[in-house]
Amino acid sequence: MTSAQQPVPARPTSRDVARAAGVSQATVSLVLGGKWPGRVSEVTAQRVREAAVELGYRPNLAARSLRLGRTRTALLVVPALTNEFFARVYAGAAALAAEHDFGVVLYPSPDGTGPARDPFASARAALDGVIASSMAADALDALHGADLPLVMLDSDPSGTGPAAHVNLDIADGMRQVTDHLLGLGHRRFLHLASAVDTWTFAVRAEALHDALGAAGDATVRTVRAPLDVGAGREAAEQALAVAGERPTAIVCDDDILAAGACKAARRLGLRVPDELSVTGFDDLALATALEPELTTVRLPAEQVGERGMEALLAVLDGRPAEQGGLPVELVVRGSTAPSPTARA
Amino acid sequence: MTSAQQPVPARPTSRDVARAAGVSQATVSLVLGGKWPGRVSEVTAQRVREAAVELGYRPNLAARSLRLGRTRTALLVVPALTNEFFARVYAGAAALAAEHDFGVVLYPSPDGTGPARDPFASARAALDGVIASSMAADALDALHGADLPLVMLDSDPSGTGPAAHVNLDIADGMRQVTDHLLGLGHRRFLHLASAVDTWTFAVRAEALHDALGAAGDATVRTVRAPLDVGAGREAAEQALAVAGERPTAIVCDDDILAAGACKAARRLGLRVPDELSVTGFDDLALATALEPELTTVRLPAEQVGERGMEALLAVLDGRPAEQGGLPVELVVRGSTAPSPTARA
DNA sequence: ACCTCGACGTTATACGTAACACTTCGGCAG
DNA sequence: CTGCCGAAGTGTTACGTATAACGTCGAGGT
Numbered sequence: 001m002t003s004a005q006q007p008v009p010a011r012p013t014s015r016d017v018a019r020a021a022g023v024s025q026a027t028v029s030l031v032l033g034g035k036w037p038g039r040v041s042e043v044t045a046q047r048v049r050e051a052a053v054e055l056g057y058r059p060n061l062a063a064r065s066l067r068l069g070r071t072r073t074a075l076l077v078v079p080a081l082t083n084e085f086f087a088r089v090y091a092g093a094a095a096l097a098a099e100h101d102f103g104v105v106l107y108p109s110p111d112g113t114g115p116a117r118d119p120f121a122s123a124r125a126a127l128d129g130v131i132a133s134s135m136a137a138d139a140l141d142a143l144h145g146a147d148l149p150l151v152m153l154d155s156d157p158s159g160t161g162p163a164a165h166v167n168l169d170i171a172d173g174m175r176q177v178t179d180h181l182l183g184l185g186h187r188r189f190l191h192l193a194s195a196v197d198t199w200t201f202a203v204r205a206e207a208l209h210d211a212l213g214a215a216g217d218a219t220v221r222t223v224r225a226p227l228d229v230g231a232g233r234e235a236a237e238q239a240l241a242v243a244g245e246r247p248t249a250i251v252c253d254d255d256i257l258a259a260g261a262c263k264a265a266r267r268l269g270l271r272v273p274d275e276l277s278v279t280g281f282d283d284l285a286l287a288t289a290l291e292p293e294l295t296t297v298r299l300p301a302e303q304v305g306e307r308g309m310e311a312l313l314a315v316l317d318g319r320p321a322e323q324g325g326l327p328v329e330l331v332v333r334g335s336t337a338p339s340p341t342a343r344a
Numbered sequence: 345m346t347s348a349q350q351p352v353p354a355r356p357t358s359r360d361v362a363r364a365a366g367v368s369q370a371t372v373s374l375v376l377g378g379k380w381p382g383r384v385s386e387v388t389a390q391r392v393r394e395a396a397v398e399l400g401y402r403p404n405l406a407a408r409s410l411r412l413g414r415t416r417t418a419l420l421v422v423p424a425l426t427n428e429f430f431a432r433v434y435a436g437a438a439a440l441a442a443e444h445d446f447g448v449v450l451y452p453s454p455d456g457t458g459p460a461r462d463p464f465a466s467a468r469a470a471l472d473g474v475i476a477s478s479m480a481a482d483a484l485d486a487l488h489g490a491d492l493p494l495v496m497l498d499s500d501p502s503g504t505g506p507a508a509h510v511n512l513d514i515a516d517g518m519r520q521v522t523d524h525l526l527g528l529g530h531r532r533f534l535h536l537a538s539a540v541d542t543w544t545f546a547v548r549a550e551a552l553h554d555a556l557g558a559a560g561d562a563t564v565r566t567v568r569a570p571l572d573v574g575a576g577r578e579a580a581e582q583a584l585a586v587a588g589e590r591p592t593a594i595v596c597d598d599d600i601l602a603a604g605a606c607k608a609a610r611r612l613g614l615r616v617p618d619e620l621s622v623t624g625f626d627d628l629a630l631a632t633a634l635e636p637e638l639t640t641v642r643l644p645a646e647q648v649g650e651r652g653m654e655a656l657l658a659v660l661d662g663r664p665a666e667q668g669g670l671p672v673e674l675v676v677r678g679s680t681a682p683s684p685t686a687r688a
Numbered sequence: 689a690c691c692t693c694g695a696c697g698t699t700a701t702a703c704g705t706a707a708c709a710c711t712t713c714g715g716c717a718g
Numbered sequence: 719c720t721g722c723c724g725a726a727g728t729g730t731t732a733c734g735t736a737t738a739a740c741g742t743c744g745a746g747g748t
């Protein structure tokens with residue numbers, strides 16, 4: 001069929017399709033674009049579509065982007081994909097994006113230790129919008145400066161700058177955890193908090209203190225650690241070794257820290273949950289890999305990604321973005337039990 | 345929000361920079377492109393650079409790609425980012441890519457349950473090459489059909505089609521594990537294998553059987569399970585409940601399965617490592633979150649990504665890709681101990 | 689005085705697409 | 719018959735960039 005003389009089978013263009021179908025390039029664009037329903041007769045359209053399939057035509061995205069000024073690509077800024085939570089957020093965002101012929105490209109956020117490269121230096125020109133997660137305030141400013149549509153995930157809704165927000169009801173999750181433990185008779189708490197300074201963790205601390213304050217007779221100590229098992233273990237171990245009344249429950253900002261707390265307990269000869277209750281946050285796969293399994297708060301990570309992408313698409317379409325918070329759910333497992341002091 | 349679009353300062357183009365600097369657009373391209381060192385006098389170049397900074401000029405990537413026919417973007421095909429190993433592969437690949445002004449876009453591989461969308465239907469036009477990991481054979485064919493430069497990670501090096509390979513010395517890792525356990529006196533083994541049918545797991549089984557065969561008096565049973573803790577636990581529990589001589593060591597294809605094996609042991613009242621040794625593979629964060637910590641094989645995941653990207657860049661430059669395998673390392677921790685039968 | 693040549697720029701062009709503006713043509717009301 | 723309309727296409731243009739091809743000008747060789 002092809003009378004092409006080129007030795008290498010060059011990628012066919014819309015003009016090649018036009019030639020094969022006996023129409024003009026404009027008509028090919030009209031047909032394959034899918035818009036302009038009535039502009040081309042069905043018989044012609046059919047011929048064009050067949051030619052396109054025949055030649056294996058794929059539109060050149062670069063040319064399309066250049067023409068339209070849009071790329072159908074969003075940037076997702078996350079701290080690290082090795083954190084399962086963010087990997088799931090990505091999965092959710094990418095899945096919804098794919099349904100709308102959108103792509104998602106990733107950039108690890110500058111969380112202090114991140115790469116110094118400006119994500120927009122190379123990417124900004126090719127982006128339609130940005131979805132950013134758990135940013136520190138300064139990094140956030142750089143995002144606003146890019147004057148691209150912006151959706152913030154799990155971030156301070158009162159933050160400056162025009163941005164849609166998709167938030168988890170973190171405070172409610174922490175409240176549920178606290179109520180659960182208070183109901184089990186616990187009164188002396190250790191809060192194993194993340195050393196990361198973002199809204200999502202600040203909210204945890206606030207909600208915990210609020211809920212404990214309401215209980216009246218509860219006390220809490222706070223120690224902070226980076227988000228990894230070893231650091232969590234060390235911090236918990238030191239805190240538990242302090243003289244005086246030992247806490248009966250450790251509330252962790254994260255399942256990873258909770259895993260550290262469990263290891264600390266075991267090293268000190270404390271049995272979980274009989275002598276020490278431990279709670280996590282996130283409900284990662286890790287939560288059910290441990291023994292005992294972690295009582296934790298399930299966060300709908302994929303949904304966060306989906307809703308984030310949804311919001312971005314809405315903004316790009318000029319529609320208002322849905323703003324509601326996503327519900328979270330306490331999952332009670334084996335790492336929490338009635339306080340030993342209450343039973344005594 | 346702002347609904348005004350036109351009065352907003354449009355992104356400056358190279359022509360705007362040219363006007364500001366009092367030169368032609370071509371000169372701007374010459375200066376900012378960085379190639380053609382001697383073509384423009386330093387004083388003019390300086391003026392251009394200043395104008396570019398002044399206006400906040402960013403080259404339009406779509407236009408550049410259209411002109412050059414290349415996108416400086418690679419596709420990384422991985423089964424799932426929620427698996428920490430692949431998240432780390434991505435991190436390695438993305439880091440090296442960034443150093444070369446390359447981007448990496450992800451696509452979850454069609455591993456049977458994956459999305460039905462053809463990654464190339466939307467992406468192929470905008471890609472310079474593909475790095476693919478742990479593919480099933482049929483999915484692999486689709487990749488070859490795309491006639492893009494292809495690098496395979498951790499895949500059968502004897503596979504068909506022209507592709508560079510970056511492989512881990514999986515067989516050596518499994519050999520080390522086996523020798524370690526044999527040295528501890530173990531003779532009855534259970535192989536908790538992945539249900540996924542890829543080269544990387546086939547090699548594990550082969551190496552395990554080879555090493556045990558060399559020992560002469562060792563026996564092994566194999567059970568397979570999907571790569572998640574629950575499935576691993578179930579499979580291990582069933583296998584351990586079988587009447588007859590119980591294995592004294594479980595060799596797992598993966599840390600995740602090993603976590604399942606540990607849970608199974610605990611459910612059956614078997615103490616790890618005293619009554620049952622368990623080994624993993626990958627050295628994920630999970631390995632040190634468990635108690636006892638897992639004896640496992642450390643895989644340089646980031647290096648796999650880096651070397652993969654390196655190989656792709658080499659191919660694109662017409663250089664030969666470095667082909668050597670990456671070494672792995674046995675990490676002995678608390679989940680393995682001398683066989684109880686040997687001590688008896 | 690003539691030619692050459694290198695240094696420094698500029699002009700022009702093509703990449704592949706989407707969509708605006710235009711043509712062509714048969715039908716149909718006035 | 720004229721004028722108008724809608725249907726079905728086509729011609730053309732612009733998006734922003736990189737680079738091939740083409741000036742221009744003064745220095746240096748012969």
